Amino acid sequence: MATTYDWVHKEDLRRRFFSYYGREFLEVLGIDVSEDNPLLFEVLQLFPRVFDPVMHLLMIRFLNHSLEKFWKNNFLYQPFGKGPWLCLNPACENYLQPVVTKLVIPEKGHREVPYAYLEHPQGIFECNCGFKYSRSGTYRTELDMYQFDRIESYGQLWEEKYFTCGETQRQKFQDTAFKLSCSYSWLNPRNRLRKLEAFWQSLK
Numbered sequence: 183m184a185t186t187y188d189w190v191h192k193e194d195l196r197r198r199f200f201s202y203y204g205r206e207f208l209e210v211l212g213i214d215v216s217e218d219n220p221l222l223f224e225v226l227q228l229f230p231r232v233f234d235p236v237m238h239l240l241m242i243r244f245l246n247h248s249l250e251k252f253w254k255n256n257f258l259y260q261p262f263g264k265g266p267w268l269c270l271n272p273a274c275e276n277y278l279q280p281v282v283t284k285l286v287i288p289e290k291g292h293r294e295v296p297y298a299y300l301e302h303p304q305g306i307f308e309c310n311c312g313f314k315y316s317r318s319g320t321y322r323t324e325l326d327m328y329q330f331d332r333i334e335s336y337g338q339l340w341e342e343k344y345f346t347c348g349e350t351q352r353q354k355f356q357d358t359a360f361k362l363s364c365s366y367s368w369l370n371p372r373n374r375l376r377k378l379e380a381f382w383q384s385l386k
């Protein structure tokens with residue numbers, strides 16, 4: 183009924199949902215069961231304007247068969263999977279290895295859309311080498327593991343290299359580091375990493 187890429191097969195879901203509860207029962211609860219009701223499963227989008235606690239409870243029971251089981255399972259919100267995630271720091275001895283265990287998912291406190299962070303989650307990943315990158319959106323393809331939106335911190339290995347540079351080199355270092363941290367998002371993630379690798383190699 184749903185894919186790992188967030189797509190919901192609404193027709194299939196509607197058919198099974200109606201079959202599970204029966205249309206009459208749903209109508210008694212005030213739910214519009216007409217085939218052309220586009221809002222029936224908007225509950226899955228978590229928009230406050232269509233928030234319906236009854237539908238939430240019905241969906242939980244439909245998907246888990248038991249509310250008790252749902253609460254006991256203590257589901258975790260893991261839009262980026264369980265990890266560990268890749269370190270994307272070419273200076274790190276664990277470059278491209280799944281060693282990153284620190285992940286912070288900030289809640290974006292937007293009044294109109296309080297669940298926006300669920301729909302478009304942002305993750306900040308930090309390796310023990312100090313390299314920290316952020317990305318938004320869930321993993322949809324294998325290539326997404328190599329994707330970042332921004333480098334939040336280059337970490338101590340880069341900092342050490344920075345302090346060995348002369349005054350004029352430092353400005354260039356900063357400019358390049360800034361550019362690589364948030365530009366080139368249109369590039370294939372691997373090609374973008376190659377630019378970062380080339381930058382690190384140029385400092386040696």
Ligand SMILES: [Zn+2]
Nearest residue numbers: 269274309311
């Ligand atoms: Zn690292």
